[in-house]
Amino acid sequence: MAVGLGTLPTLHPVAGFRIGTTSAGVKTPGRKDLVLMEIAAGASTAGVFTLNQFCAAPVKICQQHLQQGMPSYLVINTGNANAGTGKTGYQDALDVCQAVAEVTGIAVHQVLPFSTGVIGEKLPKERIIDAIPAAFDALTDDGWLEAASGIMTTDTRPKAYSMQLEHQGQKITLTGISKGAGMIKPNMATMLAYIATDAQVEPALLQKILSRAADRSFNRITIDGDTSTNDSCMLVATGASGIAVSETTTELLAAFDAAVNKVLLELAQAIVRDGEGATKFVTVSVEQAASSEEALKTAYAVAHSPLVKTALFASDPNWGRILCAVGYAGIDNLDVDGLQIWLGEACIVENGGRAESYTEAAGQAVMSREEITIRIVLNRGDQQETVWTTDLSKDYVAINADYRS
Amino acid sequence: MAVGLGTLPTLHPVAGFRIGTTSAGVKTPGRKDLVLMEIAAGASTAGVFTLNQFCAAPVKICQQHLQQGMPSYLVINTGNANAGTGKTGYQDALDVCQAVAEVTGIAVHQVLPFSTGVIGEKLPKERIIDAIPAAFDALTDDGWLEAASGIMTTDTRPKAYSMQLEHQGQKITLTGISKGAGMIKPNMATMLAYIATDAQVEPALLQKILSRAADRSFNRITIDGDTSTNDSCMLVATGASGIAVSETTTELLAAFDAAVNKVLLELAQAIVRDGEGATKFVTVSVEQAASSEEALKTAYAVAHSPLVKTALFASDPNWGRILCAVGYAGIDNLDVDGLQIWLGEACIVENGGRAESYTEAAGQAVMSREEITIRIVLNRGDQQETVWTTDLSKDYVAINADYRS
CATH class of the missing domain: 3.60.70.12 (L-amino peptidase D-ALA esterase/amidase)
Structure with a gap:
């Protein structure tokens, strides 16, 4: 896997x-x-x-x-x-x-x-x-x-x-x-x-x-x-x-x-x-953050969200889950209208909602790949951080539910 | 479910x-x-x-x-x-x-x-x-x-x-x-x-x-x-x-x-x-904390740990995963030798490791139930908090990987 x-x-x-x-x-x-x-x-x-x-x-x-x-x-x-x-x-x-x-x-x-x-x-x-x-x-x-x-x-x-x-x-x-x-x-x-x-x-x-x-x-x-x-x-x-x-x-x-x-x-x-049950290799990059700390908070909120991770497993461009995770990352006064979220080369969020240029086909093309980059441009400063993660698959649960047996 | x-x-x-x-x-x-x-x-x-x-x-x-x-x-x-x-x-x-x-x-x-x-x-x-x-x-x-x-x-x-x-x-x-x-x-x-x-x-x-x-x-x-x-x-x-x-x-x-x-x-x-894919109803209670905040941090570290949650799904008394989650909850100067962790009525951790009185059979008896209480006694103060959560099952992944289809 x-x-x-x-x-x-x-x-x-x-x-x-x-x-x-x-x-x-x-x-x-x-x-x-x-x-x-x-x-x-x-x-x-x-x-x-x-x-x-x-x-x-x-x-x-x-x-x-x-x-x-x-x-x-x-x-x-x-x-x-x-x-x-x-x-x-x-x-x-x-x-x-x-x-x-x-x-x-x-x-x-x-x-x-x-x-x-x-x-x-x-x-x-x-x-x-x-x-x-x-x-x-x-x-x-x-x-x-x-x-x-x-x-x-x-x-x-x-x-x-x-x-x-x-x-x-x-x-x-x-x-x-x-x-x-x-x-x-x-x-x-x-x-x-x-x-x-x-x-x-x-x-x-x-x-x-x-x-x-x-x-x-x-x-x-x-x-x-x-x-x-x-x-x-x-x-x-x-x-x-x-x-x-x-x-x-x-x-x-x-x-x-x-x-x-x-x-x-x-x-x-x-x-x-080689993460347990991994089927995707995911890079989460946060740019234009006010501090390294808030860039990391945002990146980890996305990288840890079980809903984002299961969507990645399903190759489902359910971009609303990414937007949602960014929203609860704990950044005060997030510029929801000014930030952008990109899935690979497709802009998925701008002006506070789905990007006008976004199409399901474009999102699907990115999500179908084994290696996926999620890029969040916070529009708040010049700090940047990147974390790497995997999807959450049925095999992850199977491996960890069976680990001691 | x-x-x-x-x-x-x-x-x-x-x-x-x-x-x-x-x-x-x-x-x-x-x-x-x-x-x-x-x-x-x-x-x-x-x-x-x-x-x-x-x-x-x-x-x-x-x-x-x-x-x-x-x-x-x-x-x-x-x-x-x-x-x-x-x-x-x-x-x-x-x-x-x-x-x-x-x-x-x-x-x-x-x-x-x-x-x-x-x-x-x-x-x-x-x-x-x-x-x-x-x-x-x-x-x-x-x-x-x-x-x-x-x-x-x-x-x-x-x-x-x-x-x-x-x-x-x-x-x-x-x-x-x-x-x-x-x-x-x-x-x-x-x-x-x-x-x-x-x-x-x-x-x-x-x-x-x-x-x-x-x-x-x-x-x-x-x-x-x-x-x-x-x-x-x-x-x-x-x-x-x-x-x-x-x-x-x-x-x-x-x-x-x-x-x-x-x-x-x-x-x-x-x-x-009725959580997605839930097969267990889990109460995580933290007692004798120095503050409400650290009680909640500890409770959520346990309640959010995918490794704890998959062990709950498997009815596996893999108590080391609970100890591990308490250890990374972010509490400074945790009293690892003085704290206790209980799984139902079984003490699983004391004196910095597995409780002497603990037996796999006792842990298994608790884990086999549908309703499970994990109690962490921090030995640091008099604050207490309780959170409620579920296990992480294969069905959770299936439900969320298929949600939009």
Whole structure:
């Protein structure tokens, strides 16, 4: 049911970053569900995490460990979120870190844990710990694709992106993977993403670049408005290319920043394209807003409206539902006579009602496509925001009504 | 698919209030789709309306006409919302009012118009105007049930409630009808409600009583989070009983206030019970909040979560989704270790995770019911709020994906 872009690009290995994927049988025997990522010494790592106050035990530990120093290993399991598990869950995640640390004799805070899957069930840590040696044995430079599959939950396909930047005859590589599917909403989702680059970047700058890029990508996608307990997005800069990116290398910094943005946006949009039950990939763009905040409010009102989303699923140009959502977005003194709403290239609303030039055939032509853009021109200022979402299909309900069975 | 309460109580006529229902063929030939309500001279009328900034033409006219004096007629059509129709729609609604006014020679501002149905299509005003004489001919004291059917859109059954108050050997009657089904969310929905009483109440006091009651009933129900362009709730006090309710009749005022609350709550809950595709009637109650606002934020986060709603549809005690929604409700410094979440009589969350006493069987027993209460005890203060909602079923998507066809 995923929308568009079925083939993955070539996934370039990143020097200084190895990945091992194996099976721990967390939920399904034989399923590859455990991923270990090894980071070379001297690398910088940055992370952004869910804002859900019931954040999972591994998320808490990631944040604590990151404050104690740079990590050497990331350990990720699927099949169990280890969220809503209280103190036991916290200890379980710590025990997994300890098991990884013991293999190479590092400190426990040099290991960051990640979990995704069902909320509220005890983590079967013994199975994970037993499988850690196999994950070490599997470590390889070329493990991206297998890891992209290894972190999937209800995803129907692996998500990955990779690109290279030229700099003075040398190359910087960026490669990343993500998983998502349901519970996708701003401020992260049950969304995991891991991006590595061989550029050399100080931790503080790397964090700044990551936070900004996540805000423009992972924090601008929404499938069902739920924000998960486990979302994490990690950016690792191994430095193995020997090319240093810093505040003083202005041009290189801009190019690197743009590349990180590009990789995150591709990974975020891939999550929307594979949203649970998705049959449409929808871009909601709000222009001429008085503030970024009101642009986002308007965009999310449209992107979250179940009535708009079911009309998208039906390929029905029921534009009145879009107008209605804009009307209740919570913008004071909305200029209802001055604003415009566009469905693809068709203007659907102007002068407070249906545009005179609009025809059902024009709306139908846009709605029949797999990729649809809704553009709202508020006529109130010069701010602009874009969010990406999906339709709401019968399959979404079926998937989520059956998820635990 | 509606949940519970299939039979209507006896609908007492209200002296001074007559209703005529007829067929104008607005959308479906032969369908009873036009309702005229006649209010005796000397009555008070109060109204509350949608906050959607793209509010429909009839809503604007209602508000303007109410400022010019008390109405003598309410005229309601289903099959077309006359929303998003710009200046033409405004004139069309005014022309319908004019046609009603001409029959008895009153001023146009003494007529209030209401429309519900598809947004954005031109009102077929000629058909409505042609049917007005038949609506006058149909006027009767006993027209409540027929009117309850006449205002339905995707409702599967009429909604009505009626009760009588004893006061010093005399009776005050309150009778009302409502319609809803989809697009139901706080600050009104495509929700129409008409309540009449033969008590005698000054307009200002009546408005105060209505606003407060609507806030505790119609503004506390949500099906899909959409707020429609057309919502209106009208309360008419004809005074025909001769019993005056005022600020000085303290005891009577309290009883009358409670009765209005009761009627509105019954009508509002009837809308939820008949929500599009509803298979569950869900009460979400938040206790021990620091403020009413945070109680509502928490309740709506749970009530709007598609993941919670699909779990309700599946009768799946996937309590982690409720915990997750509470976690992202936007409450700063949530006491995750001190709060409790209850599913019916089963405590599901305490001490930051699954309650020790919880068993899947206990959760399953609650979830299998048609009527379910989710209770969240925030441990932060003494404020409490309750909202009512439904599950999200495959039929919801089917109904809304097919609505225009």
